Amino acid sequence: MPDLSDAPVSPRDSALRTLAVEQAAIGDLKAKLDAHFDRACELILACRGRVVVTGMGKSGHIGGKLAATLASTGTPAFFVHPGEASHGDLGMITPTDLVLALSNSGETGEVTALLPLLKRLGVPLVSMTGRPDSTLARHADAHLDSGVKREACPLDLAPTSSTTAALALGDALAVALLEARGFTAEQFALSHPGGSLGKRLLLRVGDIMHSGERLPQVALGSPLRDALLEITRQGLGFTCVVNADGTLAGVYTDGDLRRTLDQHRDVLSLTVDDVMTRPGRRIAPNVLAAEAVRIMEDGKITALAVVDDQQRPIGALHMHDLLASGVI
Template structure:
């Protein structure tokens, strides 16, 4: 193999060919696309996605995208469907069958049964005159001028176009359903995105006996002991009614020591930081993180109508996976 072989030139050519295919795909976003979206939106069941070979791999991703954006869907392998997995398909479902040629025998074999079950068929093919296109209620055309493969054999432009058409359907349905970021988080609870969208301050804050707090007439020494016991690098200062008055942090201590303040006899109320940054427990933890970053602080006090209910620091958010 030549040492001067230009991999980059080939890579750019592939991307240019596939980009052109996507540009041409917009002509097929038409009445059939609208009809397909409406059929799925009004269905009582799920979207069953089928495809063989590379179309199957793309179909798997389309089903996953639909499911994560508010449209119940899953992939069924056509070969396995002929041996029992067709039992996963039920009345009220919609079948989305993918085949660039439109002649995938494994899918065509199933269509009489699909028709008998009364399940509507949406086909996605590159051949509008194909058997699958003719047998479907709605046909979505995904024709490309050429594959990026120089032999014209490996599915490249065609699979890219198929994936893009699937994304177009999923996002159109997502917006039509009014699917929100909170809805998205509910289907992604295990990932970092889900934690950012679902976790609230109440889920990570310290409260009860773990809450660092002293009365305003406590000495600085007492406040330091509380900071040390609770391990949050701060303590809240309250009055007799649990109303938050201020905060005292490790940073405040360093400044006091520089000024030679008597920590044994000075009351914490004299040196605390008044009107500290606070947050409510129902706010997203991610918003608490942003507040700390904006104010360049490491801890937050949580209040409810001015009453102290909790506290958290940057380490709590790090442990929870919010940052």
């Protein structure tokens, strides 16, 4: 045990030492990855139920995070407190599940007490401990060695390096499973619909466009005055201009209006055909809203006409809609 009678180090030196010790602990994990890691991945990938993660104390906190990471990356998982498991919560575990148990010592009483019950259920067990010769490790179908040489705590007592190593090893396991499953960014977004990533990967133009009575449009050949009134009425900064068959002929925008005023003296004598933009930027309703952002930014425009397969306007999308939806 370190001699604590030495002169105290500065807070920054203490922090640097802690980071160095924990960095070394993570680095040492590379040499510990062996056939047991491969076996653990095989067992989890073959699991038809869920991965039930358990652990006590600090290992339990790491286990809770690991369960959440697994669940959000394609491996259904949840955390069960080992103490509660012995008092009824074991009923959450079914024969189709797999248990992933964390214990730095591998001898935590609340965790090892579950071993006979898990064996009776026939549930595969993957353990993560700092001692490959521990009770938990010996009874597991696959053991992940998260052992460290020492804790970053100067007393070598408080779980620091050991929890960091377990956290990193858990992340390595989750990522290996993610890649083995071919897990995609869109699948990730499905479990994060409330976040900005979910909005970028899930929200489509049709979800946020203005449609029905909120769709600004005038017929080809209409007086320019009608187009201006429609732009003002809908407040989207543009109007669609449609052919007799209902297809999009072009658009008339605020920018077109400024150019019209610069180039024409008698604007009231004009029809929208004379000054509209042809064919006009357009987008399909099933396109990701994030792609609409890119089109607007590239074209330096603030609105798009939304058209169906026959190029008939069915909606209108403004940059403000994308801002309000959280896509940008």
